[in-house]
Amino acid sequence: MWRNTGIGFLLLVLLVMVTGCQATQSEFTRTAGDAGAAFAAASTTITYVHQGKITKAYASSAFVNYQSELDGLDQSLPSQQGAPDKPAIKHLLDLYKQAIKAVDNPCLDASCDWRRQVEALNRASETFVKAGGS
Numbered sequence: 001m002w003r004n005t006g007i008g009f010l011l012l013v014l015l016v017m018v019t020g021c022q023a024t025q026s027e028f029t030r031t032a033g034d035a036g037a038a039f040a041a042a043s044t045t046i047t048y049v050h051q052g053k054i055t056k057a058y059a060s061s062a063f064v065n066y067q068s069e070l071d072g073l074d075q076s077l078p079s080q081q082g083a084p085d086k087p088a089i090k091h092l093l094d095l096y097k098q099a100i101k102a103v104d105n106p107c108l109d110a111s112c113d114w115r116r117q118v119e120a121l122n123r124a125s126e127t128f129v130k131a132g133g134s
Contacts, residue, residue, distance in 0.1 A: 026082020033132025
């Protein structure tokens with residue numbers, strides 16, 4: 001009986017620790033990190049299409065999800081709790097504007113400059129992940 005109580009107590013402590021870590025993140029930190037991850041996923045998706053690892057149909061459906069997560073971020077990010085100063089936000093939004101073009105109109109065939117899109121997505125991803133503290 002004591003053994004089960006001890007395990008339950010340890011699980012409760014672990015849950016409180018994990019929840020506490022998430023609760024200490026600002027809204028901006030969570031959003032920036034999530035955006036960075038979405039930009040990275042978009043970059044990988046374009047790359048995988050051109051490497052023949054996934055189909056265009058699969059990639060197209062993935063981009064619907066990326067759009068859903070990232071559209072409107074330029075409007076909400078500056079006013080979020082924990083947002084950095086205006087120059088830092090401006091830098092993030094400049095990168096966002098370039099990367100969201102690739103998300104909204106991904107190059108999934110050979111007739112466009114998909115490598116430029118991947119570069120824009122990677123720059124945005126790295127900067128947003130860093131801004132999110134990851």
